[in-house]
Amino acid sequence: MMEVEITKTIRCKLIGLTKRKRELLNSEYAHFQHFLKTGEDRGVYSATKQQGKRTYSKVDSNKEYPLVIRKDLMDIRKTNNKLATYWARIPICGVRGGVKVALAHQPFDFENWEVCGSKLVKTKEGAFYLHVTVKKKVELRKEYASIIAIDIGARWAAVSVARHRIKPKFYGKRVREIRGKYFWLRRKLGRAKKLRAIKKIGHKERRLVNDELHKIAKDIVDEAERHNAIIAIGDLKGVRNNKRGRKVNRKVNSMPFYKLKEYIKYKAVERGIAVIEVPEFNTSKQCSRCGSMRTERHSQGAFICSDCGYQINADVNGAKNILKRAVGYMLTVGAVVTQPEGERFFLNHTPQPLKLHSGSHRL
Numbered sequence: 001m002m003e004v005e006i007t008k009t010i011r012c013k014l015i016g017l018t019k020r021k022r023e024l025l026n027s028e029y030a031h032f033q034h035f036l037k038t039g040e041d042r043g044v045y046s047a048t049k050q051q052g053k054r055t056y057s058k059v060d061s062n063k064e065y066p067l068v069i070r071k072d073l074m075d076i077r078k079t080n081n082k083l084a085t086y087w088a089r090i091p092i093c094g095v096r097g098g099v100k101v102a103l104a105h106q107p108f109d110f111e112n113w114e115v116c117g118s119k120l121v122k123t124k125e126g127a128f129y130l131h132v133t134v135k136k137k138v139e140l141r142k143e144y145a146s147i148i149a150i151d152i153g154a155r156w157a158a159v160s161v162a163r164h165r166i167k168p169k170f171y172g173k174r175v176r177e178i179r180g181k182y183f184w185l186r187r188k189l190g191r192a193k194k195l196r197a198i199k200k201i202g203h204k205e206r207r208l209v210n211d212e213l214h215k216i217a218k219d220i221v222d223e224a225e226r227h228n229a230i231i232a233i234g235d236l237k238g239v240r241n242n243k244r245g246r247k248v249n250r251k252v253n254s255m256p257f258y259k260l261k262e263y264i265k266y267k268a269v270e271r272g273i274a275v276i277e278v279p280e281f282n283t284s285k286q287c288s289r290c291g292s293m294r295t296e297r298h299s300q301g302a303f304i305c306s307d308c309g310y311q312i313n314a315d316v317n318g319a320k321n322i323l324k325r326a327v328g329y330m331l332t333v334g335a336v337v338t339q340p341e342g343e344r345f346f347l348n349h350t351p352q353p354l355k356l357h358s359g360s361h362r363l
C-alpha cells in the first residue's frame, strides 16, 4: 500500500446569521482574545481555551487570533436546506450544543474527507469565516507508462520534457507578462509616491500569478493522467548550500514558482499520481546528451556543450537532466521494464513527503 495523506483548508463564510447568533459569536470571539492576552476568563468554551493556549504560545497584544476549534468538537453536516448545503456547530460557552451556522454554498464536498480542526476567523469588516482543515488518504499508483520531468526556473515558470513526446513544453509566458506589467505599474506609482496603491496592486498581481500557476500545474497533471506518467521535479533543497548558493537561493526565493511545485505535487497526489524529487545539483550545467560539465550558457538561454557540441535551450537541457535522473531513481527504488508495448516504470515505495497540504483553498 502506498498511501499519502493530503490535507486542505476550506474557507467557508458563515451566512444568514441571526442577531442572536452574531452576538454569541462576537462575544465568544472577544472573550477568547481577552483570555489569550490576560489569562482572565470572561466566558470561553473550555476546550477552545485549552486549544488556544496550545496553538498560540506567544501572543501579541495588537493582534487578533482566530478561535481554534478542536477536532472532536467539529461537527459539519449536510442538510439540504435552502440557505446552505452544509452547516457547522460552533462551540460557545454556556450554550448547550453550540451555535448552528450555515456555510456559504460552495463546490467542496466534505463527504469524502475527514474533518480535522478548524479556526473561526473574524474579518475587519466583522464577517465570520470558518477555515476548516480536512484530510484524506490517497492511494498512489505503482505502475507508470511514462515520466514527465519538470524544470522549474526563472525564465520560464516550468519547462517539461517527457518519455512519451519529443517536443518540450514551455510554461509561464502569461506569468512573465503579468509580472512585467506590474513591474512597470509599480514603478510608475512609486514615482508618484502612491504607496497604498502599490500595496493594492501587489495583492492583485499575486492573485493573478497564483491563478496562472494553478493552471500550469493542472495542465501538467492532466497530461500525466492522460499518459499514466509519474512526475519528476528537481529538488533544489540539496543545492541551496553549495558554494554558489546565492544564485540558487535567488532562484528559490524570488520565485512564486516554489508554489508551482507545491501545486503540482498536490494536484498529482490527489489523483493518485506520484511525484518524485530528484537532486537538481548541476542539472543546469551538465550536458544532458553526453554528461560533460564543459558547457557554456549564453545570454539568450542557449546551452552549448564543448565536448559533444550539443546546442539546446538551457531550460530544456535542465529538464532533460531531471528526466535522466528520474529514470535512475526509478531503477533504484523500483524497476524499469521494457515491454513490447513500451516501457513500464514501477515504484515500490512512497516518495516523501507523506503529508501534503494544499494551502488555503479559496472558494
Ligand SMILES: [Zn+2]
Residues within 6 Å of the ligand: 287, 288, 289, 290, 291, 292, 305, 306, 307, 308, 309, 310
Ligand atoms: Zn555534451
